[in-house]
Amino acid sequence: MRDHSIRDFWPLDPAITYLNHGGFGVTPREVAAVQADFRARIEANPMRFMMGEYPAAVRASAAALAAFLGAKAEDIVFTENATSGLNAVLRSLDFAPGDEIVVPTLAYGAMMKAARYVASRTGAKIVTPEIPLPLPSHQAAIDAVTAAFSPRTKLVLIDHIVSPTGFGLPVRAIADAAHAAGAQVLIDGAHAPGHIPLVMAETGGDWYVGNLHKWLFVPRACGFLWAGGAARHLIHPLAISHGYEQGLTAEFDWTGTHDPTPILCVPAAIAFHEKLGGAALMQRNAVLLREALDRVAAAFQTPLGAAPALFASMGTVGLPQRFGATDAEAAALRRTLSDAHRIEAVISAQKGQLWLRLAAQAYNEIADYERLIAVLRTL
Ligand SMILES: Cc1ncc(COP(=O)(O)O)c(C=O)c1O
Numbered sequence: 001m002r003d004h005s006i007r008d009f010w011p012l013d014p015a016i017t018y019l020n021h022g023g024f025g026v027t028p029r030e031v032a033a034v035q036a037d038f039r040a041r042i043e044a045n046p047m048r049f050m051m052g053e054y055p056a057a058v059r060a061s062a063a064a065l066a067a068f069l070g071a072k073a074e075d076i077v078f079t080e081n082a083t084s085g086l087n088a089v090l091r092s093l094d095f096a097p098g099d100e101i102v103v104p105t106l107a108y109g110a111m112m113k114a115a116r117y118v119a120s121r122t123g124a125k126i127v128t129p130e131i132p133l134p135l136p137s138h139q140a141a142i143d144a145v146t147a148a149f150s151p152r153t154k155l156v157l158i159d160h161i162v163s164p165t166g167f168g169l170p171v172r173a174i175a176d177a178a179h180a181a182g183a184q185v186l187i188d189g190a191h192a193p194g195h196i197p198l199v200m201a202e203t204g205g206d207w208y209v210g211n212l213h214k215w216l217f218v219p220r221a222c223g224f225l226w227a228g229g230a231a232r233h234l235i236h237p238l239a240i241s242h243g244y245e246q247g248l249t250a251e252f253d254w255t256g257t258h259d260p261t262p263i264l265c266v267p268a269a270i271a272f273h274e275k276l277g278g279a280a281l282m283q284r285n286a287v288l289l290r291e292a293l294d295r296v297a298a299a300f301q302t303p304l305g306a307a308p309a310l311f312a313s314m315g316t317v318g319l320p321q322r323f324g325a326t327d328a329e330a331a332a333l334r335r336t337l338s339d340a341h342r343i344e345a346v347i348s349a350q351k352g353q354l355w356l357r358l359a360a361q362a363y364n365e366i367a368d369y370e371r372l373i374a375v376l377r378t379l
Contacts, residue, residue, distance in 0.1 A: 006276075007363040017368045019345040021361035022166065022191055022314040025214040034268040035219050038261045054260055058253050061266040065212070065224060068270050070199035075228040077237075077252030078263045082190035084238055085209035085225040086111055088252075089186050090118045090157075092235040097123030099154040102183070104145055105130045108163045111188060115157060124154070131162070131169075133351055135306040138170040146177045153183040160203070160210075161191040164348050166314035166357055167306035168196065175204030184231060191215065193224075194273055196282060196312045206231040213262065215313070215361075217269040222262035225252065276362050285313035289360035292369035293317045296356060299373045305355055313361070319347070319354040323379070330354050333379075341375045 009028045012018055018026065027035075042049045063073040079085035095101070095118065103115045105128050112126075119126050129148035132140050145158065156178040161168050175185040187205035192198055194215030200208055208226040212218035227235060232248050243250030277284065289311060293304055296317045305316030323333055330347040333354065337343040346357035358369065 009272075009276075010363050012363065013342075015342050017341075017343045017371055018361075019343065019358050019364065019368060019372065021364075022163075022195075022214060022357070022359040023346060025211075025217065025220075026361075026363075027213075027219045028217050028269075028272050031217055031265055031269050031272055032219060035261045035265050038264045042261070050257070050260075055253065057264055058260065059249070061263050062249070064267040064270055068198075068216075069193065069226065070201070071226055071228060074249060075200070075226055075232065077225050077227075077249055078266075079209070079223040079225055079237070079252070080221045080258070081213070081223045082188065082209050082211045083110055083114075083223075085223050086157075086186065086188055087114050088225065088237050089207045089209070089235050090114050090155075091238065093118075093155065093184075095119070095122035095124035095154060098152055099124040100127050100150060100152045101125070102127045102129065102145065102148050102153055102156045102158075102178075104128060104141075104148075104158065106133070106162045106164055107157065107159060108188065108190065111157065125152075127153070133165060133305060134303050135165070135167050135310060137307055138173070138310065141169050142173050142177070145174050146181075149178065149181040149183065151182070153178070153181055155186060156183050157186045157188060158205075160187055160189040160208075161195065161312070161314065163191065164346075164350065164357065165305040165316045165355070166191075166312075166359075167310040167316075168312060172202060172204040179204075190223075191314065194282070195285075195314070197279060200226045201228055207235065212266060212269065216266075217272050218265055219262045219269075222266070281362055282313065285360040285362065285364075286311070288364060288366065289313050289315055289358060291366060292358055292360060295366075295369060296358075296373060296376075299377070314357065314359045316348075316355045316357045319356055319376075321353065323354045325349055325352050325354060336379065337372075337375065343372050343375060345372065 010026045062076045066073040066076050127148050129144045178185045185205045187208045189210035193210045212222040213220040237252050237255045239255040241255050293315050300320045302318035327349045330349040334347040
């Protein structure tokens with residue numbers, strides 16, 4: 001199938017060049033149609049659906065996701081997004097004054113704030129080891145993070161794929177070292193499902209949180225939380241509701257009346273991902289992204305944000321100094337690309353220069369990135 005016809009699977013405006021699937025995924029038309037069917041079924045008799053069909057349907061979605069993630073359905077619950085799953089874990093744990101929560105630099109800003117909030121209420125301390133940028137190797141990340149561990153380390157919050165840069169982190173090695181140091185591990189996999197192959201238990205975390213509305217094609221808003229080990233009993237959803245004290249799945253399956261249709265679309269979204277190739281799609285996207293990053297780096301003689309092997313389908317490349325170096329200049333350039341050229345991409349300021357974060361999804365082709373390069377040359 002040619003890439004142009006693949007693009008027709010999504011309702012994207014044909015006039016835009018969308019290079020930020022990582023930031024906000026796009027729901028494919030056929031998954032959106034499944035969601036519309038569920039909406040119609042629910043509205044035909046809300047009482048019957050929500051009380052009669054929803055409990056089994058949410059577990060069926062958990063079973064489908066568990067199969068996709070190499071996990072057990074009883075260890076999987078749904079959240080509205082990664083933010084609420086990560087907050088649920090952070091705010092369920094008991095911290096004492098002086099306990100340390102390790103949150104490396106480049107962590108998603110909102111999660112750093114959630115950790116700060118928890119610390120401010122408990123007297124715990126946030127420790128922020130610096131992840132090198134550019135990141136030369138996984139070992140460099142392991143060295144940086146583990147050097148911050150101490151006998152007071154209680155929790156390590158580590159990204160699987162780092163948001164501002166797109167590179168992956170060796171979560172298993174970091175988790176093993178954290179456990180050896182007596183700490184627990186919360187993995188932020190907001191970008192991972194559908195982006196890189198995943199087997200939950202192999203990640204090494206006590207808890208793993210991910211988004212399904214980014215790379216797995218589930219309609220917004222849908223995330224999940226995996227809790228496969230002994231630590232599963234320690235956590236509760238942000239909203240305590242009817243399921244309280246009835247175990248993990250009962251507590252999370254009902255957190256109050258909500259729109260269940262994104263969760264109900266999980267099997268259809270996984271089927272769509274597999275229809276486009278599953279593992280082969282992820283591989284195809286990673287190859288395209290690598291080519292795109294190399295072309296930008298060659299065009300502007302700038303560095304990549306990491307050794308190339310550390311990127312999958314999202315990655316960063318530096319921009320020349322003439323574009324500036326501040327947050328304000330990054331925001332201005334992003335707006336210019338969007339408003340004047342209809343190109344959506346992420347620009348950030350880090351370590352004295354601007355970085356361009358690109359994503360590659362099935363609807364992208366190399367011409368998209370060539371267009372971006374051509375526009376950047378004119379600015
Ligand atoms: C690493 C990371 N964590 C958490 C989030 C939050 O995701 P959401 O806004 O869907 O909760 C993001 C969003 O991009 C992210 O990149």
